[in-house]
Amino acid sequence: MSALLVSRIRVRDPEQMKDYGAAAAPTVAAHGGEVLARGKFTMALLGEGSSHMTGIMRFPSEAAIENWFASPEYRALANLRDSAGEMEFFVYQAL
Secondary structure (H helix, E strand, C coil): CCEEEEEEEEECCHHHHHHHHHHHHHHHHHCCCEEEEEEECCCCCCCCCCCCEEEEEEECCHHHHHHHHHCHHHHCCHHHHHHHEEEEEEEEECC
16 A cells, blocks of 8 residues: 655755755655655644645555665765754555
8 A cells, every 4th residue: 555755844944955855856766756746835724834845755655665764875865854954754544
C-alpha cells in the first residue's frame, strides 16, 4: 500500500531551501517517491494556522519512506536541511 509523506516547513533561508530542494529531489525519486503538491500557507478557515510551507509526496510504501529518510544520500543533507528551515515530516497511509 502506498504511503504519503507530509512535510511542514518554516523557511529560515530561502536560498538554502532552494539548494536543499534541488539536492533532496533525486533522493526521493531514487526511493520511488513523487511530489504530489507543495505550497505556502495562505489562510486558516477552521482552526489555527501559521506561516509555513507544506509538501506532500507519495511513496510505494511506508518502508520506502523510512528507507529514504535513513539513506546515506538523504542523511548527507541533514545540515543543509536544518539550516534551510525547521521541518516536520509525517507519514500517512494512502487510501
